[in-house]
Amino acid sequence: MIRADAGDIRRSYDAAARRARGDADRAKTRDRIVSAAQELFIANGYRATSMAAIAAAAGVSSQTIYLAIGSKAAVLQSVSDRVILGGEAAAVADLGWVHRLAAEDDPHAQLRILVTELVSLAERAAPIWRVTQQAAAEEPELAAAWRRHEEGRLADQRALVGLVRGLAVSPERATDIIHGFLRPDLWQVFGIERGWTRDEVEELALDLLAHLLL
Template sequence: MDATGADAGGMARTAKSGGVRAAKAAANRARMLAAARDLFVAQGYASTSMQAIAKQAGMAVQTLYFTFATKRAILTEVLDVEIAGDTEPVATLDRPWVAEALAADPAGQLRLQAAASARILTRVAPILEAVRSTAAHDPEIAELWQTNIAQRLTVQTRFAEALAAKTGLRAGIGTDRAADLMLAAFAPEAFHLLVHERGWQVAEWEANAGDTLIRQLLPDGPQSG
């Protein structure tokens, strides 16, 4: 084998080895995030230590600190992953379901928003409840909670603007108020109360949220969707 062949073989082995290491690192990261999520939900953020997360994940605590540095960093990434449903670096407003909803007729848009919110909140409402309950006495987590609200409002404002461009909103409703009503209808607190505390089925919550926004935001008359 000539030098060129030897170099190519070495590069292939190096690439393969790097791929294996990357896959192992990603799997370990996912284990740590899953362990943190389960513990934050089960016993609260404040009561969960880095040592406990490492033990739950079956990892050395030094590995946990090396990967995330702080408990808040873990919580932030847990939220990001649970909201997205994956680890892809794609913003919410760039997700395919958003484009589908924005392209729908007015009632269809609101029902697609409710369907997406049901899927997202099924994943993230328990961890958001842990964040909300901690925010009352932890300034760092209070800041994280406010950031989450602001992010949700940004998304709903985009939807409200799109809705207003498709149809005249109900009299007295502007885009700011429409965004606020969407924010309230899809609030994780309401989802947690009705689904986890009152025993509603997720499909019932979804239908109610969509119907409520159609009544609140759209003018009277036949609506598609």
């Protein structure tokens, strides 16, 4: 039987540790890039934000951005993904609140969970939503990404509706209502333009959706 000596074990351990440090450093670099890009896109818009400006704000080179994420369109998509998922998980189905929604037996309590989380998402997403929507009108790559995003949002909401008990309308109608109402435009109009508080927006959404869906 061949046994590894202490030197082999130490070299293997050191290599694994270096890989872990490298992965952590790359993740931190990517996070700095996405954070810097988010601030610049919201402040200046997509067209006026250059890769050089993002690189300077993140403290990296433009080449590092291309290697870590890709084109400016890919950077905007990374910003959008982080805003939507809130940094919690890799997919909507993995989010903690979705598990709470599925485990809840009371339809009204389920609807409150859904409204609370989707209004929170609308608040987070409203600024970058407008940037992405405007950019999609200018670049074919972003227009295709926008369509895929909207299709994915609709599919996610269809899955969420499937978890809600006691619906008084068809799942497809319920999906359309939630898709059309609980969107970033909701926060743009009520929260930003009209100055409503988060609680006020949530109560409005909950009253309307309870009346329409349950």
